[in-house]
Amino acid sequence: MEHDGQLQLYAAVADQLKEAHARVRALQVPEGVRMALTRKLLAITAAAKHDLAAAARRLERFMADLDDFDEGSRSEEEL
Template sequence: MERDGQLELYDRLAARLKEAHSRVRSPHIPQSARVPLTRRLLVITAASKHDLAGAERRLERLMADIDEGRFSAAAGDVRMDGTP
């Protein structure tokens, strides 16, 4: 039974990762924020190979940041409108 739960979690996480990648490529995301967001997604993707539940929590935080317009850039925080 636990295996079935893991498969469901894997499927849900895979769908959310796909959605997150699409959102990061969105024209609404400032160019200065795309690289850091992409790096975060790559880290989450790598973590998902070892810790599905932890990766899902990290992805939820990332998606919340995107939804709320909080982007982390190398030069500091950037909002959806591109202002620091």
């Protein structure tokens, strides 16, 4: 049973990573900002190989930060 839960978490993280990469590509921001966001996503992806649960938590925070960025409540300097 634990294996099924791990597979579901893996699938959820993979889907969220795809969404996050698409959102970063769609942002109308300077290239330096896009590169910083992409580096964060790559770090989360690498972390998922070693600690999937921790990577899922980091990805949730990243997505929330993207939401704030989209709404204008976060600035480029905060990245």
